[in-house]
Amino acid sequence: MPALVLVGGQWGDEGKGKATDQLGGSVDYVVKFNGGNNAGHTVVIGDDTYALHLLPSGILSPGCTPVIGNGVVVDLSVLFEEIDALEARGVSCEKLVLSADAHLIASYNRTLDKVAERFLGKRKIGTTGRGIGPTYADKMNRIGIRVQDLFDEGILRQKVEAALDMKNHVLVKVYNRKAVEPELVVQELLSYVDRVRPMVADTSLLLNQALDRGETVLLEGGQATLLDVDHGTYPFVTSSSATAGGACTGSGIGPRRVDKVIAVVKAYTTRVGEGPFPTELLDADGEALRANGHEFGTTTGRPRRCGWYDAVIARYAARVNGVTDFVLTKLDVLTGWERIPVCVAYEVDGQRFDEMPMSQTDFHHAKPVYQYLDGWTEDITGARTFDDLPKTAQAYVTALEQMSGAPFASIGVGPDREQTLELRPLIG
Ligand code: IMP
Helix, strand or coil: CCEEEEEECCCCCCCHHHHHHHHHCCCCEEEECCECCCCCEEEEECCEEEEECCCCHHHHCCCCEEEECCCEEECHHHHHHHHHHHHHCCCCCCCCEEECCCEECCHHHHHHHHHHHHHHHHHCCCCCCCCHHHHHHHHHHCCCCEHHHHHCHHHHHHHHHHHHHHHHHHHHHHCCCCCCCHHHHHHHHHCCHHHHHHHEECHHHHHHHHHHCCCCEEEECCCCHHHCCCCCCCCCCCCCCCCHHHHHHCCCCCHHHEEEEEEEEECCEEECCCCCCCCECCCHHHHHHHHHCCCECCCCCCECEEECCEHHHHHHHHHHHCCCEEEEECHHHHCCCCEEEEEEEEEECCEEECCCCCCHHHHHCCEEEEEEEECCCCCCCCCCCHHHCCHHHHHHHHHHHHHHCCCEEEEECCCECCCEEECCCCCC
């Protein structure tokens, strides 16, 4: 079995953690290929809830090897905090592998993320403040610090000094902050060397060899399609490649090895941070979606903006990712509405758009064109097959599937592993 890619189809928080966790039992490797601890996966197993930020969800599946790929940016203090917290709860992290090529989030980049947002004022992006953007900027600027640099103290010192030569000017002269002493950064990074060393590997080689042996590799995307630095709602995006193409560059696996591209979409839409959101609800319906769906950030605790399902976005996600299967989540949250609006197109200055508008200006002005579908009032959290759903819920799912540009493989009706209706197998 070749590689599978799993990405978010909207603006994140679609329930990728649960989907990955569900596949984790049948795959040999789960690889995080982009992002860092800006992500937040909630996985519920029985009575236990796990909130993961940096670690791949596969960490909770004992048979599977979790991998942090080269496309990820790693905050070592967060990595070990998460490992320690899981191990205290009896979850072994012994098999975790970390790419030697992954970039490290240095303390000065966390500072720069926060001060830059303050500086932008009302033009801010609404970042998670974890240093993600500045660390990816350093990578592209070729002044980044990689995991492998920890093992060559001289090189590490040179690189930190080079980065701070320029950044200290910015910190002091632009942001009115204190200069950072390079040696303090070097010593902090070196304090992790002994714990990091046993988990570091050439993960591209490891994964390609696993694929050669016929093992299954799941490439798990952080954030989501509309937050992708190229294909998202730029500049209100994260700084990495969160779409399926990023799975290859972020892991060192060639595109011909990818067999399936799975996108997770919620039965409605949410977004955190700033930026356009055509179906956003600023009324009681939006409040009800937030309350019913517990829509508060796993990483920052921020209330998520909520709105109806947007089929234009789903079709866009199908296109830019080459989606073979959608996983629909949180259908149960829609229980209780008499009629459920679904956005099928946009109207911009009197013109109809059936596909994502080419320009951001048009997208900012897009008004949703709604089709109204019948709702249901029955509790669906106990449903275990599609036939257990009320007829109107079945019709809602079928209509969404027809509008979204790829078949639905499963439907979530609650947070638990069991609360999933499988329509077609994703593996095998
Ligand atoms: P950054 O990734 O911290 O730079 O934030 C950039 C944008 O991406 C902000 O709007 C964040 O709220 C959003 N973002 C980053 N990670 C996630 C996520 O895991 N879920 C949802 N939004 C996210």
